[in-house]
Amino acid sequence: MRFALIDFETESACDLKKSGAWVYSEHPTTNILCLGYTLDGGPSIVISADELLDVWGDKTAQLWAAVNDPTVIFIAHNCSFEKGIWRNIMVAVFGWPDIPNERWHDTQAVCAMKGLPLKLERAASALRLSARKDTDGTKATLDLGRTDKKGYYNSTPEKLQRVYDYNASDIVAELELHRRVRGLGASERRVWLLDQTINERGVRLDMEFVSAAQKVCDDAAKPLLAEFRSLTGIDKLRSPKLKDWLIKQGCPFPRDADGKPDTSLSKENVAKLLGEDDDQEDLTDQEDAYGCESYQQPLPFAYRRSLEILQIVGSASIKKLAAMQACCGSDGRAHGLLQYHGTGTGLWSGRLLQPQNFPRPSLKIVVGFDKDGNEIFGGHDPEQLVAAVKTRDAEFVRLMFGEPIAAVVSGLRHSIVASEGCLLESADLKQIQARVVLALAGQHDKVRLMEGGATPYVPMAESIFKRKINKIVDLKEYTIGKCTILGCGFGMGALTFRRRYCPNETVEYAQHAIDVYRQEFAPLVPKLWYGLEEASIKAVWDRTPQEAFGIVYQLEDGWLTARLPSGRKLWYFDPRPVRKAMPWDKDDIRPGFEYSCWKMGQWIRRTGYGGLETQNVVSGIARDLLVNGMFNIENAGHKVVFNVHDENIAEVEAECADASMFDKYMTGNIPNWAKALHIPVASDCWVGPRYRK
DNA sequence: CGGCAATGCGCC
DNA sequence: AAACGGCGCATTGCCG
Numbered sequence: 001m002r003f004a005l006i007d008f009e010t011e012s013a014c015d016l017k018k019s020g021a022w023v024y025s026e027h028p029t030t031n032i033l034c035l036g037y038t039l040d041g042g043p044s045i046v047i048s049a050d051e052l053l054d055v056w057g058d059k060t061a062q063l064w065a066a067v068n069d070p071t072v073i074f075i076a077h078n079c080s081f082e083k084g085i086w087r088n089i090m091v092a093v094f095g096w097p098d099i100p101n102e103r104w105h106d107t108q109a110v111c112a113m114k115g116l117p118l119k120l121e122r123a124a125s126a127l128r129l130s131a132r133k134d135t136d137g138t139k140a141t142l143d144l145g146r147t148d149k150k151g152y153y154n155s156t157p158e159k160l161q162r163v164y165d166y167n168a169s170d171i172v173a174e175l176e177l178h179r180r181v182r183g184l185g186a187s188e189r190r191v192w193l194l195d196q197t198i199n200e201r202g203v204r205l206d207m208e209f210v211s212a213a214q215k216v217c218d219d220a221a222k223p224l225l226a227e228f229r230s231l232t233g234i235d236k237l238r239s240p241k242l243k244d245w246l247i248k249q250g251c252p253f254p255r256d257a258d259g260k261p262d263t264s265l266s267k268e269n270v271a272k273l274l275g276e277d278d279d280q281e282d283l284t285d286q287e288d289a290y291g292c293e294s295y296q297q298p299l300p301f302a303y304r305r306s307l308e309i310l311q312i313v314g315s316a317s318i319k320k321l322a323a324m325q326a327c328c329g330s331d332g333r334a335h336g337l338l339q340y341h342g343t344g345t346g347l348w349s350g351r352l353l354q355p356q357n358f359p360r361p362s363l364k365i366v367v368g369f370d371k372d373g374n375e376i377f378g379g380h381d382p383e384q385l386v387a388a389v390k391t392r393d394a395e396f397v398r399l400m401f402g403e404p405i406a407a408v409v410s411g412l413r414h415s416i417v418a419s420e421g422c423l424l425e426s427a428d429l430k431q432i433q434a435r436v437v438l439a440l441a442g443q444h445d446k447v448r449l450m451e452g453g454a455t456p457y458v459p460m461a462e463s464i465f466k467r468k469i470n471k472i473v474d475l476k477e478y479t480i481g482k483c484t485i486l487g488c489g490f491g492m493g494a495l496t497f498r499r500r501y502c503p504n505e506t507v508e509y510a511q512h513a514i515d516v517y518r519q520e521f522a523p524l525v526p527k528l529w530y531g532l533e534e535a536s537i538k539a540v541w542d543r544t545p546q547e548a549f550g551i552v553y554q555l556e557d558g559w560l561t562a563r564l565p566s567g568r569k570l571w572y573f574d575p576r577p578v579r580k581a582m583p584w585d586k587d588d589i590r591p592g593f594e595y596s597c598w599k600m601g602q603w604i605r606r607t608g609y610g611g612l613e614t615q616n617v618v619s620g621i622a623r624d625l626l627v628n629g630m631f632n633i634e635n636a637g638h639k640v641v642f643n644v645h646d647e648n649i650a651e652v653e654a655e656c657a658d659a660s661m662f663d664k665y666m667t668g669n670i671p672n673w674a675k676a677l678h679i680p681v682a683s684d685c686w687v688g689p690r691y692r693k
Numbered sequence: 694c695g696g697c698a699a700t701g702c703g704c705c
Numbered sequence: 706a707a708a709c710g711g712c713g714c715a716t717t718g719c720c721g
Contacts, residue, residue: 238701238716266702316702316715323714342712349712350704357704357713428705490709500709584706599711601698607708615710645705645711697720705711 002040003105004066005075005175008085009033009141009167011155016081018326020352022202022335025084032089033141033160036167037063039072041179044171046164052094067097074099077120077174079106080199080336101196107174109192110181112341114559114571117598124173126573126596126603127180131173141166187568191627194634195340195348202333203355203641204651205324206417206690212392213408213415214321219394220404221313228309231302237314242306249303270307315359315409323353324415337642344597345570345619347626347645356644358413360693363401382690385411416649416691423657424691425638427629427666427683428647432622437489439679440549440618441528446521451680457482464516480513488517489618491529491611529610532617536560536608540593541577550677551617560595562617565673566624570616572608573597580607622646625674625681632665649691659685 014027024030036046039062047059055064066072076082083104090096108118116123124131141163184192228234234241243263247253251273253263262269327334334353342349350356363385367378385407388397394404401407418424431450438447449456461469461481471478483501498510518526531548539546539553540560546553552563560575572595582588594607629648630640638652648666666683674681686692 236716241717264701319715339712344711347705347711351713354703354713357702359703433705487709491707492709493707496709582706583708588706609708611707611709619711647705695721698718700717701715703712703714 001073002066002069002071003073003075004037004039004063005041005171005178006035006037006082007076007167007170007174008035008082009163010085015326018323018352020327020334020336021078021081021084022088022200023327023329025081025088026330030085030089032085034164034167035063036164036171038171038175039063039066041175044168046168048160048164064096067099070103073103073105075105075107075174075178077106077177078108078118079104080196083200101193101200104196105183106192106340107178107181109195109340110184111177112339113184113188113346114181115344115573115595115597116181117603118339120170120173120177122603123181124177127177129173129176129180131169131176138166192340194630194640195338197634198640198642199336199338201639201641202329202331202335203337204333204417204419205328205415206386207325207328207332209386209390210321210324210328210415212390213318213412214325215392216389216394216397216404217318217321217408220398224309224313228306228313231306231309237310238316242310246303246306251303251307265310267311270311273307274304274311312403312405315405317357317359317409317412318405320353320358320412320415327352343619345616346568346623347619348643350644355416355642358691359409361410361413363407363410365401379693380407380410382411382414382688382692386414386690413692414690418651418654418689421654422651423654423687423689424641424649424651425657425659425662425685425687426647426649426691427659427662427685428644429622429625429629429666430682430684431486432625432646432681433618434486434489435681436618436621436677436679437525437528437614438522439677440621441522441524442549443522443524444678447678447680451682453682456485460485460517460521463520464513484513484517485521488514489522489525490615491526491609525614529614531610532613533608533610536562536613537577537591537593540575541591560593562613562620564617564620564624565677566621566671567673568620568624570620575608578607621674621677621679624671625679628669628671628674629666629683632669633662636661636665638662638665657687659687662687 010030010032012024012027012030014024014030016024019027032049032052034046034048035052036044038044045059045062047063051057051059054060074082086096086099091098111118111123116126183189225237228237232242232245234245243265247263253269253273324334327336329335337351337353337355338348339351340348361379363380364377365380366375368376370376380401385401388400389408389411391397397404397407416424435447435450438450446456449459455471457478458469458471458481461474461477464481464484465477469477469481480502487497487501492514494507494511494514497514498505498507502510528549532551535546535548535551536553538544539555543555550565554561554563555575558574560572561569562572563569575593575595578592578594579589580592582590592607592609594605596603597606599606626643626646626648630643633640633648633650638650638656640648640650642649650662663683663685666685667681670681
């Protein structure tokens with residue numbers, strides 16, 4: 001295969017990190033400093049910006065020929081950046097021919113698939129490659145590429161030469177990386193090409209709404225922030241200084257069993273500190289609804305008021321409004337929001353405005369009254385909320401929906417809209433992880449229970465509490481049953497279960513729920529954990545392929561792979577056999593294995609265990625089903641615009657939008673391997689002009 | 694001044 | 706006889 005590996009160095013007043021490659025590359029101040037390349041692994045050649053204009057120069061002519069040769073593949077590390085520069089500058093300004101997506105290859109995508117760090121120098125270091133990215137050169141390029149306070153670049157011939165040298169050494173590092181990690185494989189390449197289509201297609205944003213929401217938030221926050229500052233002397237709401245200040249004020253943080261105060265300022269803890277319960281919330285809502293002036297309360301302690309302000313204004317999510325403004329392109333769309341294989345198991349992660357963690361709507365609106373005259377609460381209507389915000393009048397929003405900032409937060413996801421004349425379609429795979437783990441374990445009685453749409457949560461709760469459970473009357477017990485089914489599939493322990501689902505109960509209570517899951521509800525699931533654990537450890541120790549539950553573990557060229565039923569592989573880098581002592585007996589030493597992965601911003605060694613492997617395999621299978629849905633959607637002529645782990649969001653001409661058809665794309669045309677596993681695939685769908693939950 | 698690591702928060 | 710996991714962004718202080 002012939003290839004050209006390329007790398008641009010650029011300068012711009014635009015912030016690449018905030019705006020993303022697309023907006024950066026179409027920004028009028030963005031200039032190419034140089035373009036480095038190697039043809040088929042030959043010497044690195046650096047073309048300066050001036051030379052680039054001379055199409056007949058030696059260096060340029062060779063590249064020009066490669067561009068015009070449809071058999072030459074263009075390779076870059078994070079090629080979205082190179083593609084953006086190519087299309088918005090090389091093609092649009094310099095008149096070079098375009099290079100279609102089918103001729104691009106991304107070494108970063110391969111790093112993502114194989115569980116390596118995404119940053120070039122980190123990947124090279126993890127692989128112990130001899131060529132390393134020149135980090136001083138990076139700094140020099142960044143220095144050169146940024147404007148000073150007056151908006152000038154501080155370029156000199158010496159500095160430019162430094163950038164050219166750095167560019168050339170980068171090409172060498174990228175080439176070595178490419179030769180080590182190689183390609184994606186035919187099947188994943190198709191997924192990656194779809195990823196590129198989706199990222200380039202972008203997501204339409206309602207910028208009128210975004211700008212109005214920003215104004216409403218600013219206006220509503222202004223007096224509150226001023227009050228906060230005068231109360232505490234602290235500038236930023238989320239400053240850790242607030243915690244110290246609160247402690248000094250004698251704020252009565254709740255104490256745990258050991259009498260240690262919980263000083264976390266999490267949403268939950270702040271609510272606890274303010275002693276809020278439902279009755280009080282209702283009272284506040286009522287006052288707002290009638291527009292009455294609050295009655296004069298006894299002067300609250302300063303800390304109490306500061307916490308109230310934190311609660312109202314402290315939502316970090318409204319920062320998404322600024323993110324949207326920064327990354328919205330000239331076409332009114334945000335591009336590059338998804339990272340291919342951003343998670344270890346192949347799911348996408350979110351970038352820039354991060355469409356995967358919009359706050360869930362929290363507004364409770366009176367939607368009617370029951371026969372006793374009690375209010376019935378429901379979610380807000382997206383169009384009503386958007387219309388109110390678009391008045392740009394915080395007080396009007398307050399009148400309609402209560403606290404303006406809370407209203408905007410609740411409606412943040414409505415910033416995402418369908419293209420002109422189109423509607424959004426959305427579907428999420430119902431309880432996909434619980435279904436897959438039961439099916440893979442062969443626990444078919446419980447799979448059928450979920451398949452029929454019958455809720456398995458009631459029988460689960462009845463097993464735990466050994467009595468009849470009614471979903472309405474015994475809501476607490478029902479919820480425990482639900483959490484047990486959804487949460488216990490990967491070997492969760494009693495302490496975690498208690499902390500997460502029932503912090504006010506005893507550890508024994510939590511342990512009992514877990515025992516019932518493992519012994520009565522799904523006894524085959526623990527067998528799955530231990531089966532995968534044993535197979536993976538044996539594959540690493542014996543260096544021979546091992547199969548369990550249809551998953552094949554195998555050492556491959558420095559990785560441990562887990563082959564899923566679809567044939568796709570999960571990759572664990574640098575697996576090594578280790579001996580580890582059991583926590584219950586330090587003299588009980590058993591074989592295990594560890595591998596390297598990127599976790600919480602760090603490249604770490606981590607020990608494999610059955611629960612984790614099961615989680616990975618199940619997530620991987622769910623991803624394959626999501627991808628199957630994506631291809632079905634695209635083949636039907638609908639356009640996927642993004643996804644959220646188990647949910648696909650597409651757009652299509654309004655007259656073609658149809659929730660029940662969309663459900664069929666998501667759940668139909670199931671591959672044979674999934675049929676063989678008897679995974680019941682179902683989805684929840686909606687169609688509408690705006691993103692919602 | 695910018696990059697980096699640590700921490701907290703939002704989602705699935 | 707144990708262990709739920711996965712992300713990205715904003716903010717901060719630290720460091721060069």
